[in-house]
Amino acid sequence: MNDSYLNFVNSPFGARLARSLGLPKPEVLRRYRADRPEFDGIVAIGAGREPHLLDALATLVGGIGVTSVAHASAGLWVPLANRHGLMTGRFEAADSGSSSKLAALLFDASGIEDSSQLEPLHAFFHDTLRSLGKCGRIVVLGRPPQTCVNPRQWTAQRALEGFTRSLGKEARRGITANLVYVEPGAESGMEATLRFFLSPRSAYVSGQVVHIAAQVGDETGGEMDGETGGKTGSKASSTFDWAQPLAGLRAVVTGAARGIGGSIASVLAAEGAHVIGIDIPSARDALDATMRQLDGTALAFDIAAPEAPAQIAAALDEQGVDIVVHNAGITKDKTIAKMTEAAWQSVIDINLSAQERIDDALLAGGILRDGGRIIGVSSISGIAGNLGQTNYATSKAGVIGRVQSMAPHLRARGITINAVAPGFIETQMTAKIPLAIREAGRRMNSMSQGGQPVDVAQTIAWLAHPGSAGVSGQIVRVCGQSLIGA
Template structure:
């Protein structure tokens, strides 16, 4: 579904009209394209006292081809960059009317050493100087520590304060700029997360806090194909978000099994054939028909996947809606939504785990919703099921940890799909505009986030929810 207002205000004529009468002009977001470089340009580096991640940060910037330029707060950056043989320089703040070519692609602040609220002044100095220097569709990334791991109440307090800064910057920056906080535990690798949040793949993910724990880090041989050799299953893959997830996982190198109900056979076949055509040199992808709500479905699915050699990635995307206010909702409408959206996930995973069909170091990713966070009028059943997905992810983290399996969820906001196209115009427009990007997301935004969580490089991320909502005001 197209956003005609976004198209209009970014056309030559529409841009002039928007300026003359003061209409808001959402930015056309820069998303990943295979024919364009994923990284490049400069990243301005700032820091609080005793930053702990400079060495790793220099290595990542070198590997993606970005140049780090040091703000005055990052006093140790330049000599360390020289030791690494990295190109660097000093950051010069840009005037609001500076040329686009002079702007930085990212602001990165290492706040891992902030141990007292008085040291938060370093945040002000860096972002006060730098916020106007970020290019359109640029990135703001704050690096901190998980507060609960800090050694003193003062440090815990200061590290928790970073969250308010990162979220607020996402609302102030505009121009398609995202802002996120990575809480990096001591000994944890954050390369996979940093690459994702620096890249166009994270175009619609903003205002998020991601905790990264120490875990065995498997560096992909090819960062453009981190899922090479992995086998993934995506439920509800025939259309919309599910079809996009299947396509992105395949593009990242996975062998994808798309699953949907028998009634969606034609659409599912078309989706999987499209994936084959887009990656003729890749592995064999397959379509699988099943009703995941059927009592026999988990055992039959486990047997089919076991016959293929098992599975590495499970994406629970299938879901239904049966909207009514609770007073008018039938028991059947309640039961069917809870069963498909939540209980079926539990039944399937229980069998896949018990029979070791899901390999060690595998990935389970559920698709929740903003409705599961904030609730929604006429969707008590849907919101309950999606909140349950969030609870399931949190509750299963420690259960799966001994096998190295991670479990996470994404929560889409307003995504341009056939389903949202049926929403009445006024409500649809409110859903599109009530976020920091002032626009709806695309199915690929959800898919790219799942692709990142499915990567071997995301081993330190588990039990978490990542919203793909353009920093929606709903549930904030």
């Protein structure tokens, strides 16, 4: 869907008018394109007291092939980078006036153990933020508060959330800011998550907090794979190619005929997966066309039908699957006083209960392989609620409950379960919203614009990645850091 205001204020005349009238000017976001480098530019490195993650950052910087500069707070970075054979230098405050803008800011706060040690956060970002270019990336690294050894360390690490979310709202210009908590022992599983947050793939994901957990080495009899952080013997966590990380994997996407589901299928296929798209029989023609373009497989099932889980399981049984994306969903909006029982039940059944029944069938039959991925599509409405959407918000909050409750139970099989929670995404559905409400939805986030279906799809592809084995039980909002909700 076309955002006329965004296009106008980014035209030569519109930009001048916006400046003269003081109008907001949302940035045209830089999204991933296969014909452009995924990573380029200069990354500035900062650190707090006794950082624990610089060595893992050096591996990342070397892997993505960017140049780094060390802020004064990260005095250990230069000798470490030199040992890794990396191109590096030192950041000087005078660089803020340079025409060569920074592409990203990385700060290792993992060693901060007391609130009195938070000052380097201020020093680093005070000196570097104005040097960060349009659509730049900010990533702060810390330790999960729950793993901290004493209350003061817990307090200091929890403080990073308020800091990072505030940065996302201050930076503007299409810049994202996210916090990654890395559990001790999970350092080898950082790279896939950091690549996502540093790349154009995360263009509409900001203000998020992600936990990377250490993987248990022998729960399913497998050994840790040092490259992926997953278990050997599981197809979904075997050695992979960063350019095609899902090669050889099979992914199921419900509601795949068009819209966000079609975009999810397309991105997963581009990363190497064989996609099995599921949609209702009445959408069979659109589903066939989408799957034909992707060399995928089309399955026409009504997922809410009582027989659907057994039918889907039977269709997938012979080869099994590695990734299940529950995207299918409907809305039937009315205030609760005017909502019929049928409108309530159909939304709950399709958006939530069908996911439970399908997963039960795939897990019980071993059709979803060990080391696999389950990814649900929730919504900002499931976090904050929404007028006239008690049924929809209930179903989407239930998706969050599924993720949080099932993650510990699936851990023994190396299966992760997560959800994305989209905000305002430009689709055919949002195009039907009245103009004033649609414009409010677009502007009420740090990016001052709506997201695209591909933003949801790229986030799901990261959660499906073999290198994301340490990310489970989490809800990631794809909302441009919405001002609604948490």
